[in-house]
Amino acid sequence: MTEGNFVDYTKVHIESGRGGKGSTHLHREKYIDKGGPDGGDGGRGGHIIIKGNKNLWTLYHFKYQRHFKAAQGGNGAKQRRTGEDGDDIYLELPLGTVIRNTETGQIIHEVLEDGDEFIIAEGGMGGKGNWHFKSSTRQTPRYAQPGTEGEALEVTFELKILADVGLVGFPNAGKSTLLSVLTAAKPKIANYEFTTLKPNLGIVEYRDFQTFVIADIPGIIEGAAEGKGIGHRFLRHIERNSTLLFMIPADADDINEQYQILLHELRKYNPEMLDKERFVAISKSDMLDEELMGEIKEHLDNEGAFDGAPYMFISAITQHNMQQLKDRLWQMLNE
Template identity: 85%
Template sequence: MTEGNFVDYTKVTIESGRGGKGSTHLHREKYIDKGGPDGGDGGRGGHIILKGNKNLWTLYHFKYKRHFKAAQGGNGAKQRRTGNDGEDIVIELPLGTVVKDTETGQVVHEILEDGKEFIICEGGKGGRGNWHFKSATRQTPRYAQTGMDGQSLDVTFELKILADVGLVGFPNAGKSTLLSVLTAAKPKIANYEFTTLKPNLGIVEYRDFKTFVIADIPGIIEGAAEGKGIGHRFLRHIERNSTLLFLVPADSNDISAEYEILVNELRKYNPEMLDKERFVVISKCDMLDEELMEEMKEELDNEGAFNGAPYMFISSVSQINLTQLKDRLWAMLND
């Protein structure tokens, strides 16, 4: 999937159907005088229904369609026949979608289960036919109820990716390269910052046909939680990852300080994200010889870097320690 096809935020207008009118019909039959009222009820208007679909990964199908209006209920008929219900509209959404009221910003619903449906706008009730209003003093009422209006709502769909592992790092830290090596995903890779503008997903194939999902999030910079850079838009994608994989390049000026900046941005955005499992990889270690790598390990251990989080040296280009990385991630996901 290309970056242009990945849509994770959209606003739509939805409106359920109006209920049908009740009938004012009076019974007519040969040899029967004054048969009385027999007008049927109107049918209800169509619902707007949200449904989870595990086969969807993006909100791209809303790119050119932003308005949904369900059908009106059918009108009542003679012989107390009820009108047909209006046809419902089922809106399918990828798992992990948060539905918000655009005006108030309140969360209306979250799509977390495949196939589960939620009526977000109920269709208007149909009007009652004139036979409901018959009485001893009003035996031939010539009026009936009109149907009730449907509900209208402006909603915002925000997709929070459901992945097992989320890659966290500064721009150009090697996240996309690691994703391309561990999975079959083909993210855009180049030697400049903010190459990744949209989240990318990949499936890591593990031993015995086991798999887990890893997500490459656009790079975070200092101040992202306040809206700097483009990381602010995508920090929400990390919220549902059970494990966070921090990438810090080996050629960084200060590995510990860079890690602390990343952790601090997550803390400012949502402190609960720091409760997740964390693992740190120092990427691009093919630039280091054995002696320099040992010195860096000793220095990091003495500093108590990463606040006790485990770490590992890897190289995506040279395939160094990638098998061991998959072993560690699998163990963390299944402990």
């Protein structure tokens, strides 16, 4: 999937179908001049139904169509025949999509399971036919109910990626390179900031054919919680990751300070993010020799870096500690 095909936010207009009209038919056949009312009920209008689809990873299919209107219910007919229900419209969404009322911002539904169905706009009720209104004093009612209107609604779809591990780090921290080594994903990689503008997902193959999903998300910067840079577009995607893998390059001026800035941005956006499991990977360690790596480790340990979160030196280029990193992430995911 190219970056241009990844859409994680869109607004759509939905409208369910109007109910069909009830019939005012009066029964007529040979030798029976006044058979009485036999008009059937109108059919229900079509619903707008949300359905979860685990094979979708983006809202791209809403990029060019943002108006959906379900069919009207059929009108009632003679011999008390009910009109056909209007055809429902199914809107398939990737797992992790939050649906909001665009006007109020209120969450209507969250799509979390494959095949999950939710009627977001109910079709209008069909009108009753004239036979319902027959009585001892009103033998031939010549009226019936019209169908009720459907529901019209402006909704917003927000995709929050469902992954086991989310990569957190400043731009150009080596997240995309790590993803390309651990998984079969092929993210865009270059030596400048904000190479990754859209989230990338990869499946890590572990021992005994077991797997877990890791997400490379656009790099965070100071002020992201206020929407600076890529801001909320980034932070929204790590809300549902169960484990956060912080990546800090070994050539950073102050490794622990970078970690604290990242942590501060998460705290400002949503304090509950700090309840997640955390692990720190010091990337690009191929730039260090054994002596310098030992000095950095001693310094980090002495100052109680990372608030006690475990850490590891890694290099995606030389494969240093790659298997050990997978072992540790798997252990954290299954504790």
